[in-house]
Amino acid sequence: MSWIDIGHIDEVPQRGARLVKTHIGCIAVFRTAEAEVFAATNSCPHKGGPLSEGIVHGQSVTCPLHNWVFDLNSGEAQGADSGRIDTYPVRLENGRILLDDSAVTQRSAA
Amino acid sequence: MDVKETELLCQVPTEDEAIEVVMAVTQAYREGGKYLDRLYKWLGKVGMDWVKAQVVDDLENRAALVSRFELSQSLYRKDPWAEHVRDKAQSYAPIADFTLEAAE
Numbered sequence: 337m338s339w340i341d342i343g344h345i346d347e348v349p350q351r352g353a354r355l356v357k358t359h360i361g362c363i364a365v366f367r368t369a370e371a372e373v374f375a376a377t378n379s380c381p382h383k384g385g386p387l388s389e390g391i392v393h394g395q396s397v398t399c400p401l402h403n404w405v406f407d408l409n410s411g412e413a414q415g416a417d418s419g420r421i422d423t424y425p426v427r428l429e430n431g432r433i434l435l436d437d438s439a440v441t442q443r444s445a446a
Numbered sequence: 447m448d449v450k451e452t453e454l455l456c457q458v459p460t461e462d463e464a465i466e467v468v469m470a471v472t473q474a475y476r477e478g479g480k481y482l483d484r485l486y487k488w489l490g491k492v493g494m495d496w497v498k499a500q501v502v503d504d505l506e507n508r509a510a511l512v513s514r515f516e517l518s519q520s521l522y523r524k525d526p527w528a529e530h531v532r533d534k535a536q537s538y539a540p541i542a543d544f545t546l547e548a549a550e
Contacts, residue, residue: 342541343514343541348541354540355542357540357544358544359545365541
């Protein structure tokens with residue numbers, strides 16, 4: 337498990353997200369507080385909505401299309417919806433965001 | 447209802463000068479017209495001859511009117527969204543892109 341530096345924490349707006357493009361789709365890096373980040377797949381399991389454009393609240397994100405709420409710790413959909421999004425290990429070190437390389441080094445489905 | 451045909455103000459040799467004359471007349475109207483009066487109403491009150499004397503014949507006055515007009519419009523030319531695009535557009539792009547292959 338090795339970590340890849342993808343940017344400074346201040347490049348991600350608070351209560352917002354920015355995208356990381358990979359071969360198997362986009363990963364959204366969410367900044368839920370001044371020094372707290374989560375990484376999860378950008379695509380909602382319901383109809384593929386862009387989670388990076390969703391409302392970030394507490395440690396959850398709401399999909400902008402149909403209001404599915406996902407807990408960013410487990411990736412599980414909250415409330416009456418059932419589904420989950422993949423979450424990836426991410427950490428902060430000296431203000432730099434480090435993403436685990438398992439998210440990035442997968443090949444696209446051939 | 448007033449139906450009027452167009453009245454010639456003046457003829458000028460270049461397009462830029464035509465724009466200048468329009469700006470000067472607009473500024474004279476903005477300064478002199480009564481609130482809610484259309485341009486033709488103001489023109490009827492001041493008279494075409496007066497407008498010609500102010501804008502067509504008196505070049506110094508025309509320049510002064512144009513500069514006052516430009517000053518008034520300068521405040522409306524600020525575009526906060528365009529400035530946001532110019533300064534912050536990069537911050538909406540992906541923070542990292544792992545799909546790029548190194549050139550062999």
